[in-house]
Structure formats: C-alpha cells, structure tokens
Amino acid sequence: QKEVEQNSGPLSVPEGAIASLNCTYSDRGSQSFFWYRQYSGKSPELIMFIYSNGDKEDGRFTAQLNKASQYVSLLIRDSQPSDSATYLCAVGFSGGYNKLIFGAGTRLAVHP
Amino acid sequence: SQTIHQWPATLVQPVGSPLSLECTVEGTSNPNLYWYRQAAGRGLQLLFYSVGIGQISSEVPQNLSASRPQDRQFILSSKKLLLSDSGFYLCACPMKVGTEAFFGQGTRLTVV
Numbered sequence: 001q002k003e004v005e006q007n008s009g010p011l012s013v014p015e016g017a018i019a020s021l022n023c024t025y026s027d028r029g030s031q032s033f034f035w036y037r038q039y040s041g042k043s044p045e046l047i048m049f050i051y052s053n054g055d056k057e058d059g060r061f062t063a064q065l066n067k068a069s070q071y072v073s074l075l076i077r078d079s080q081p082s083d084s085a086t087y088l089c090a091v092g093f094s095g096g097y098n099k100l101i102f103g104a105g106t107r108l109a110v111h112p
Numbered sequence: 113s114q115t116i117h118q119w120p121a122t123l124v125q126p127v128g129s130p131l132s133l134e135c136t137v138e139g140t141s142n143p144n145l146y147w148y149r150q151a152a153g154r155g156l157q158l159l160f161y162s163v164g165i166g167q168i169s170s171e172v173p174q175n176l177s178a179s180r181p182q183d184r185q186f187i188l189s190s191k192k193l194l195l196s197d198s199g200f201y202l203c204a205c206p207m208k209v210g211t212e213a214f215f216g217q218g219t220r221l222t223v224v
Contacts, residue, residue, distance in 0.1 A: 044156070100212075102156040
C-alpha cells in the first residue's frame with residue numbers, strides 16, 4: 001500500500017515568517033514529487049515539483065527532497081495571508097501509467 | 113495549454129438516484145484522464161484512470177463507474193447513489209508528458 005503522510009495542521013504562522021510543510025512517503029521507488037495548493041472550495045493547483053534530491057527554489061517557495069529519508073518538504077518564505085490554504089503533497093508512481101498518490105493535506109493559516 | 117471543463121459545479125442528489133458527471137478536455141489529444149474524489153477533510157483519492165477511448169481502469173471497488181466515449185471526454189456515473197458518494201469530484205490530466213496533474217474546477221456532490 002503506497003502512502004503519503006502529512007500533518008493535518010492547522011499550521012499557524014505570522015505574516016512574514018517562514019512556513020515549513022512536511023510530507024513522508026512509503027514507496028522508495030517514487031520518482032516525482034509535487035506540492036499543490038488548494039483554497040477552500042476550489043480545485044488544487046500545482047505550485048512546485050521536484051525530481052532530484054536537494055532543494056529547488058521558485059520565488060518564495062522552496063521544495064526539499066531527501067529520497068533516502070523518504071521525505072519532502074515545502075518552505076514558504078515571507079508568508080502572506082493569501083498563502084492561507086491547504087497544501088497537498090503528491091507522489092508520483094510509475095507503472096504503466098502516471099499515477100499520483102496524494103496526502104490528506106496540511107492547512108496553513110497566515111495571520112497578520 | 114490544456115483546459116478541463118467539468119459540470120455541473122454543484123449537485124444535490126437524493127440517495128438511490130443516478131449520477132452522471134462529465135469532463136471534457138481542450139488543448140491536447142489522447143490525454144490520460146483521471147477521476148479523483150475528495151471527501152470532506154480528506155485527501156484526494158484516485159477513482160478511475162483512462163489511457164484512451166474505451167479504456168478504463170478502476171483503482172478502488174465502489175458504487176461508481178466511468179466511461180470514455182471520446183478522446184477528450186470522460187464520464188463518471190452511478191446507477192444508485194449512496195450517502196458515502198458525497199464529495200468533491202475532480203477530473204484531471206497530465207500537464208505535460210509526466211505525472212503532474214492538472215485539475216478541472218470540480219463538482220461538489222451532496223447526496224441527501
């Protein structure tokens with residue numbers, strides 16, 4: 001059973017702080033890792049993806065991957081109230097078709 | 113770029129009634145297509161995927177079925193809805209030739 005685990009939160013951070021979101025996964029064969037942001041009542045939107053160990057930066061977002069520890073994280077610098085949403089971690093498994101397994105998401109609340 | 117159309121946006125149906133949700137995709141040909149469900153406070157669960165016309169694979173046993181009558185059309189159906197079928201239904205396809213999923217706007221189904 002392939003699993004993706006996230007802390008459900010809520011994670012509360014003050015405006016301007018760094019928000020750190022974490023995710024672990026069970027399948028060592030996983031090759032691709034994604035972070036989605038989902039506002040209440042809306043569909044998820046892709047914000048970051050990472051395939052290789054290490055860090056990947058895009059604006060205020062940094063994704064970190066450690067395949068040995070089966071751990072992926074998302075850092076949001078200079079958090080804004082508009083970043084308040086649920087963040088879903090997704091792990092890609094190959095095997096004849098492209099399949100994503102999603103975690104249950106971490107709710108982030110950025111307060112002024 | 114792809115566009116995914118889903119309708120209706122919201123739906124309230126009585127227990128035992130039939131269901132038909134439609135998804136159409138523009139801007140790509142022969143895409144892999146996916147149906148996900150998100151129950152309240154939970155992560156996304158993959159229900160069905162399709163790699164081509166008439167090709168449907170089911171991820172979990174359930175009260176639902178899917179069909180792909182045309183290259184860019186994916187339909188989710190049920191003959192008799194259960195209360196447990198309530199949730200947010202999302203159609204998705206890869207953004208490129210990869211595993212990342214691009215979602216439609218979703219249908220919020222409430223079974224009463």
